[in-house]
Amino acid sequence: MKVGTDGVLVGAWAGVRPSDRRILDVGTGTGVIALMLAQRAPAAEVTGVDVDDLSQARENAAASPWSDRIRFVQCPAQEFDPGTPFDLIVSNPPFFVDSLLCPDPVRAAARHAVLLPFGELCAAVERLLAPGGRFAVVLPATEAGRFADACRSRLSVSRRTDVRTTPGRAPKRVLLELMRPDEAPAATLQDELVVSTGRHEEYTPAYRALTRDFYLKF
Template identity: 40%
Template sequence: MSAGFQCKQFYIAHQSCAMKVGTDALLLGAWAQLPTCGAVLDIGAGSGIISLMLAQRSQGALAISAVELDDAAATQATDNVRHSPWPQAITVIKGDILTYQTAQRYALIVSNPPFFQDALVSPDRKRQQARHTQSLPFPALLSKASSVLADDGQFCLILPAASQAVFMQAAQAAGWYCRQLCAIRSKAEKPVSRYLQRWGRGDLVAKRCDPIQHDSLIIHDAGGGYSAAYRALLRDFYLAF
């Protein structure tokens, strides 16, 4: 198993993390809409990959708080940030996001959250914590995000298609409004596997009557290689692109 992942401008070590660098985190880090100003919150930062991608995209101009519950992952994320080109832009905070206290209101919140609803409990405690909603139920995640979001802030996350309906119901019930939904397919003929999504608070969005933006992205082309759209999205990060 690889000890890390090399991007064009930084390296992510992830051997101490329950969840390694994967497609979901890379998609979210490249896709999330950056604010022109304000602070960013990364919920469940893991190795720090999403925070570092956002730091690269903003050239270190945005202050990013990366909150991670697991001790080993938080330590690894701290090391990754320290050895990156933007050590001053990211603050790694070891702790539970549900008890995280701050007066800061964030212009952007990003999360690649736990998503399994009813799966069997994993014997690996860290992997269970990183993957199962028992550690961060959707209503609790939405409530916390709402409490620290700036008035016109955005909440961007990625979820498997199997978890989308449950999350959508919880979000709408809590007063969130979906601003953008991007359906991800591994190949054109395959079903949707995951959704990138951007949410705002319902009352503020409703006043502007903004329509929901629907997009789609196919990861692999007919020949099995990466599609042109995927290459364009990740070209600043993948060495091969």
């Protein structure tokens, strides 16, 4: 679970603006999303926060060209208080709410919303977000509605992309961008992304265009 399609998707899809100076990756893990955001936003300082050990994230950042702009803090998002809000917050959070827990406690914590319930994540984001800031998150299609409901009154969906693994299949993942309700546009911008053509190791032009800066094979 170190590098997966979900993290690459949200790291590439999140709406980075030239004016962004402070970016936060919630649940940073090995720091992959934080590294992607540092690559995409050359003027921004990027912070990764996680409850788990961050030695791999720090090692990865130290080996990158952006080590001077990335820092990591081992702390629950609910308790994190940097003193200055963030222009962009991104997360690939633990997402399954009512499904059967994995017997491995580490894997269960990474995949299930036990340590970071949806409501608490939304409350933390609202507290940490600067005026006009955006929050980008990737979720299973089955959980996206539940997440939006948990954020209601705190954050509104401004952009949504449904992600299909191959043409004709139901969306498997949903990418959401949220803003404070009084700052969000009146209508949600919606589209979809298909990852693969259905042939072995053959990706769609749209997926290649979105992620080509991060995959050596593209």
